[in-house]
Amino acid sequence: MFDSLTQRLGGVLSSLRSRGKISSADVENTCQEIHQALLEADVALVVVNEFIELIRQRSLDALPTLQSGTNQAQVIFEIINAALIEILGSQARRVRFAKQGPTVVILAGLQGAGKTTLAGKLAKFYKDQGDTPILVASDLQRPNAVTQLQVVGQSIGVPVFAPEPGNGVGNAVAVAQDGVAFARSKQHNMVIVDTAGRLGVDATLMKEAIAIRDAVNPDEILFVVDAMIGQDAVRTAQAFLDGVGFDGVVLTKMDGDARGGAALSIAHITKRPIMFASTGEKVSDFDIFYPERMASRILGMGDVATLAEQAKRAFDPESSAKLESKFASGEDFTLEDFLEQLQAMSKMGSMSKMLGMLPGAASMKKQIDNFDGSELIRTQAIVQSMTKAERQDPKILNGSRRTRIANGAGRAVSEVNSLVERFSQAQKMMKQMRKGGVPQGMPPALAGMGAGMARPSAGKPIQKKKSKSGNPAKRAAQERG
Amino acid sequence: MGLFSKIISKIKGTPDGSSADWSDLEVALIDADLGPELTQQIMSAARSAKADDPHEGILQVLRASLSTKPRTIVRAHQGVTTLLVVGVNGTGKTTSAAKLAGLLSSEDSRVLLAAADTFRAAAVDQLRTWGERLDIDVVHGADSADPASVAFDAAQQANARAMDYLIIDTAGRLHTKNDLMAELGKVKRVVEKVSPVQEVLLVIDATTGQNGLLQAKVFAEAVELTGIIVTKLDGSAKGGIALAIEHSMGIPIKFVGTGESATDIAAFEPDSYLQGLL
Numbered sequence: 204m205f206d207s208l209t210q211r212l213g214g215v216l217s218s219l220r221s222r223g224k225i226s227s228a229d230v231e232n233t234c235q236e237i238h239q240a241l242l243e244a245d246v247a248l249v250v251v252n253e254f255i256e257l258i259r260q261r262s263l264d265a266l267p268t269l270q271s272g273t274n275q276a277q278v279i280f281e282i283i284n285a286a287l288i289e290i291l292g293s294q295a296r297r298v299r300f301a302k303q304g305p306t307v308v309i310l311a312g313l314q315g316a317g318k319t320t321l322a323g324k325l326a327k328f329y330k331d332q333g334d335t336p337i338l339v340a341s342d343l344q345r346p347n348a349v350t351q352l353q354v355v356g357q358s359i360g361v362p363v364f365a366p367e368p369g370n371g372v373g374n375a376v377a378v379a380q381d382g383v384a385f386a387r388s389k390q391h392n393m394v395i396v397d398t399a400g401r402l403g404v405d406a407t408l409m410k411e412a413i414a415i416r417d418a419v420n421p422d423e424i425l426f427v428v429d430a431m432i433g434q435d436a437v438r439t440a441q442a443f444l445d446g447v448g449f450d451g452v453v454l455t456k457m458d459g460d461a462r463g464g465a466a467l468s469i470a471h472i473t474k475r476p477i478m479f480a481s482t483g484e485k486v487s488d489f490d491i492f493y494p495e496r497m498a499s500r501i502l503g504m505g506d507v508a509t510l511a512e513q514a515k516r517a518f519d520p521e522s523s524a525k526l527e528s529k530f531a532s533g534e535d536f537t538l539e540d541f542l543e544q545l546q547a548m549s550k551m552g553s554m555s556k557m558l559g560m561l562p563g564a565a566s567m568k569k570q571i572d573n574f575d576g577s578e579l580i581r582t583q584a585i586v587q588s589m590t591k592a593e594r595q596d597p598k599i600l601n602g603s604r605r606t607r608i609a610n611g612a613g614r615a616v617s618e619v620n621s622l623v624e625r626f627s628q629a630q631k632m633m634k635q636m637r638k639g640g641v642p643q644g645m646p647p648a649l650a651g652m653g654a655g656m657a658r659p660s661a662g663k664p665i666q667k668k669k670s671k672s673g674n675p676a677k678r679a680a681q682e683r684g
Numbered sequence: 685m686g687l688f689s690k691i692i693s694k695i696k697g698t699p700d701g702s703s704a705d706w707s708d709l710e711v712a713l714i715d716a717d718l719g720p721e722l723t724q725q726i727m728s729a730a731r732s733a734k735a736d737d738p739h740e741g742i743l744q745v746l747r748a749s750l751s752t753k754p755r756t757i758v759r760a761h762q763g764v765t766t767l768l769v770v771g772v773n774g775t776g777k778t779t780s781a782a783k784l785a786g787l788l789s790s791e792d793s794r795v796l797l798a799a800a801d802t803f804r805a806a807a808v809d810q811l812r813t814w815g816e817r818l819d820i821d822v823v824h825g826a827d828s829a830d831p832a833s834v835a836f837d838a839a840q841q842a843n844a845r846a847m848d849y850l851i852i853d854t855a856g857r858l859h860t861k862n863d864l865m866a867e868l869g870k871v872k873r874v875v876e877k878v879s880p881v882q883e884v885l886l887v888i889d890a891t892t893g894q895n896g897l898l899q900a901k902v903f904a905e906a907v908e909l910t911g912i913i914v915t916k917l918d919g920s921a922k923g924g925i926a927l928a929i930e931h932s933m934g935i936p937i938k939f940v941g942t943g944e945s946a947t948d949i950a951a952f953e954p955d956s957y958l959q960g961l962l
Binding site: 461 | 711714715716717719720721772773774775776803804805806807809810813814858859860861889890891892893894895896898899916918919920921922925944
């Protein structure tokens, strides 16, 4: 539905390239395209205007210094990217811990931003690092918000201080205050206070938030905001800043496909760092915020860095090393190794989510949506239905063995045949590579999987495809060598 | 420019049709989340339609861009009228389902609620609390029961008890999650084994930006939307994305949510909504 900025700029920039020298009129054109693209990414109009002014000025300043022969379009693109990162905050920051006593964190935001879910994720994040967080249920407004926090706390093994039932009953300020006192007495080093959702324009509820703040003297107030928010981001963020105030921002629902321009608006208007990003329904779907990645996302350039990280996390370094040494020593790549890698791939999360992070993914949206993740599971099922001997040496797979495997995996014999066929081709390719031949096609572990898309390689955590960049300017630069 | 500021400008005698007015209004439309593209369309249509009065010109174009489909709930010819409430996480589905139930039962209809959000922690309890407040029965299953089976049970109960309406609350799901969208399709299909679903209402948070269009598109593919509920219109957000959806997909806005009390829901009134955008 939306052309990514990369696509938009692709058109403008390629016409620039063919012309040699960029004129100030070209800069103007480019600025207009960026203007449109940023609005489509939900960056607030006031911020767009200021941002464009910045880009225009920097680009015009850069014009005279451009040598012929440099990739001028690329220079302009870099200016845009750098300016985005600059606004989004050059340094990701974590919670500042109090020197003494429990560190108190208050979560505030609109209804439905995802505060309660986030409270659990934040607690888990710090618990995993050895801290001893406790959750405090100060959302006494929304029906059963207290129960929800209790369920969340239980699932991650973090205690929940919830003396009041909620549903409109109880004093949120007293709960927060008692919660901090309780944490202190039980030697917890971190208190996360979940508060009710409130509108920026709701003076009464904003006063309550201020009262909670004044009662517990927090080390951090985090403004929790939905990544899908539109132009209102600026008004709401400003209202919270003027009301209860906040020290940092958390973006939620980043697993959607919103471009997340609100991040740029909020960071620019409030000058508060975006600290965390919440990326899914599981409590572990949570990460510190990376400005560079967000810049890429707003520009529609994909999120290779996150992909690489997930790959790194999923691929067990030991098995990778094992595979590499096996490869070097000239041993055969077996179906056993293949299975291990398939399992690592499924650990990386949903295929479509992963592919969506690749540069240029926007243009492949349809293919990605149609990508059938269950293919991976089916292939695994087939390999798992083989005996150890068969996995070591597929050559022994005769007709009756294949029928047995097919029955075991609940697939057709033809599927077993085609897997074995593809695997032996991959094996041949590996041998060729070892002899120093040029590898053709895909990495072996993935060769058996159909659908020709760029995927991370097997042995190394991630292989950046050298051939093409998702950034048209960069790509052009590469193509020209 | 709201109605009030328009009156002020009339009193002050600001000449209409100045380019400053046009650009102010353009900013207002962008600011209301109509999106850059729709804003451009509206601006150029308004300029050619009524160049002397920007405000009125734009209102005319906005009115013309609304869907002509009915904005009331489509009733079943006989038996239970079934409504499915869907949307992404945190838009206010559970609250809207409850408020809608309250609204219908205040009109002397017999309403049954179904808690088919079996995913989010305590969502079932949230709806049950609403049910107690409103004195409306809530059908629910065991913890993390299959949502389709809860909905199926509810449809059967609604039939057996000769209810007028069944309102099914579903779990929030991001439209990017194919498996969850498929699950939603299943909920609807399974309910339709018992009785047809008359309304599938997409709940859109008024603060939502341009991503709302993608949400609507994907939900419509999964469950064929029949209407929109815009929530949180009591905040500073104008909710223009709902108009963008109505305009591009022809799905009428049917209700607006304006607060956390049971009565904070109303039938959509185009005029006040459109005035609010400007």
